Amino acid sequence: MADFHLISQQLKEQLAALPKTGSIQKAGRVKTVNDGVVLIEGLADVVMGELIYLGKDKYALALNLEEKQVGAILLSGENEVAAGDIAYATHRVASVPVGEDVLGRVIDPLGNPLDGGRNIRAKGYRNLEAPAPTIWQRTKVDSPLETGIKAIDSIVPIGKGQRELIIGDRQTGKTALAVDAIINQKGKNVVCVYVAIGQKISTVRKLIDDLTAHDAMRYTVVVSATAAESAPLQYLAPYTGTAIAEDFMYRGKDALIIYDDLSKHAVAYRTISLLLRRPSGREAYPGDIFYLHSRLLERSAHLSPALGGGSLTALPIIETLSGDIAAYVPTNVISITDGQIYLESELFHAGVRPAINVGLSVSRVGSAAQTKAIKRLSGKIRLDLAHYREMQLFARFGADLDAGTKAVLARGERLTESLKQPRYQPVSMEDMAVELFVMTNDLLRSVPAKEVPSFVGELLTYMHQTQDATMRKIRKAQDFDQEDETVVRQAVERLLNK
Amino acid sequence: MTNIHVTVARPLLDTDRVKVEAFLAKKYGEYTVVYHVDDSLLGGIVIFDGEKVYDGSLKSKLDALKTNG
Structure with a gap:
């Protein structure tokens, strides 16, 4: 009751001061x-x-x-x-609330909650536009960002602080790659930010459900500006995501950001520029369409130890039309990123999923971003697949080929089967190491290509059940030595003779 | 020549209007003025001269109390 009098006294004082x-x-x-x-x-x-x-x-x-x-x-x-x-x-x-409280939430580009929850309790605010880390503030990209996707981690590996573009026509599995990469960060202490730009609301809903089902929402933030939102909000969304991820980076943590997709982002910016009567250029895009994306992507980096050694890895997504990677916006973003992963419709429909065109995909960081094990074991795989591709032209001649060519073709088929991977099933480093060892040393010569995945599955189950010590050793040392080779060879022998 | 918009909660009495016009003449010299009535202000006066808004409405003072108090 005493409080009540105190409050009413304060109110009277404040009301008396109102005129001033x-x-x-x-x-x-x-x-x-x-x-x-x-x-x-x-x-x-x-x-x-x-x-x-x-x-x-x-x-x-x-x-x-x-x-x-x-x-x-x-x-x-x-x-x-x-x-x-x-x-x-x-x-x-424009600024956005940042801090741990954003994890697990779905927000709009201004930081307002979209998941029906309470407002974000910000540890601070960051401007959506911010300068990228300078030359001196960075250090080499030297540790892997494990996506858990065999084709990526072995052939086009991604390092923490790198920007790797995912590019392909519609329905080629671009978002699926990104989602699997997020799911594989479980327990790896990497914060994930997924930015949905101009997408269907139902698609975003499904994506959130998928992430929740795989227990990934705990360490993920979704920034959403769907097709129903205004062009300005779609324009801001990637910058919001970057500000949130940057906050973690500058606090010494590792973050992964996915921009899905920058093609729609470019369209939103074109809309705004045309409405503002700014001069338009090629394909009606404004003159600063390159800068739109370069200033965004340059904010991903691996910070020097002096700044905490945090990192922000970016996976921008671009959608092409009829595979035209030479179009305006795609070529812009390709020149900005540190490599690209090409997804092709033909491969997808032929059952090769992830539909990565290994020949055209590249990672400019490369093996500096691989563990010793994977680096050593994946060296030959590009070459083997390149030989396979060259020989594929002759595949239709069937029985008329010489033994050497037939061997290359069979081996390539086995490798291709081995690189196929279902969604939502990221592969751990040690499993990948074992499989890579088996495939690059062609230990499965006697197994028909189509049966390779199931054989490998059996092998890995066997290894975990009976040779778990070896598996744990590989994971701990991040290396694959003679001892491990012997163990795996023996396991393969045993299973082949069954 | 400044164009000024004055908004009040209830129409000004002539005595008050004279005081307002005197203030405006002193501050702006040459001016034209348009009066608006908006009872959501609850009281007080809001003056907009094209560059700044001088908000002396009762509503905003009470709102400020609500956020800060």
Whole structure:
């Protein structure tokens, strides 16, 4: 009861002070509104990217700064802004809440929850736009980001701090690769950020369900700006994701970010630029379409030990039309990233999944991002597959081929079967090492290609059941020595003779 | 020449209007003024001169109390 009197006394004091309070805010007046673009008279002191408040939870982003007017793009409330409305400067640029509390959540590009939960309890706020780490702030990319996908970790390995593009036509398994990479980070102390740009709401829903089912949401944040959201929100989404992931990186942690996809992101930015009447160029994209993506992707890095040694690895996704990787936006992003993973429709429909075209895919970081075991064991695999591809032209001649060619073809078929992998089944490093050893040393010459996956499955089960010590040794040492080779050879012998 | 918008909760009495116009003349010299009535202000006065909003409405003072108090 005493508290009650104290409160009422404080209230009376505050009310008595009211006549002297009041605020002065910089503001302008809305001249015109159309297509989500607000032209505001005044607001001379506003900065680029500043948030403009239009009353009742409506915000716009100032993107065209002129002497007597400001062109801003509405982030919300498209039908609620009228000419004559007052537009207030907020003196802050777009920023988002960051910190551990975002993990497990689904948020919009401004940090508002989309999963029906409470607001994010921010440890701090980061601007969506931020400079990339400088040359001195970085260090070499030298540790693997294990995706758990055999074809990737052995042939186009990804390191922490690298940007590896996933590119392909629609329905070739691009998102599936990204999701499997996230699932494989379980227990590896890597924070994952998935940015959904311009996607169908049902697709995003399914993706969240998949991640939840595989216990991956615990360490993942989903930033979503679906096709139903305004172009400005779709434009901001990747920067929001990056700000959130960067926060972990600068605190010494490892983070993985997936931009799904940057093609839709480019389209959203084109929409905004055209509405702002900025000059358009090739394919009607604005002149700074390259910068749109380069400044985003350059923020992924491996920081030097002085800054905590954290990292941000990026897996941007680009969708091509009819396999045209020479189109405008794809070539832009290819030149920015440190390698690309090509997914092809023909391979996908022929049953090769993941549908990675090993010949055209590359990782510019390469073996520096592999454990000793995988590095040693995967050396030959590219060459073997390259020989196979060369010989495939002759495959239709069947019985007319010489023994050497037939052997190369059979071996290539076995390798291809071995690299196939179902969704949601990332492979551990030690399992991958064993399989790589078996395949590159062609120990399964007597097994028909189609039966290779099931044989390998049996082998791995056998190894875990009876040779678990070896498996654990491989994982711990991250290496595969003579002793391990002997154990595996013996296991293969035993299973072949059954 | 500044264009000023003055918003009040209830129409100004003539005595008050004279005081407001005197203040505006002193601050802006040459000006034109448009008066608006918006009872959601609850009381007080809001002045917009094209560059700044001087918000002396009762509503915003009470809102400020709510957020800060």
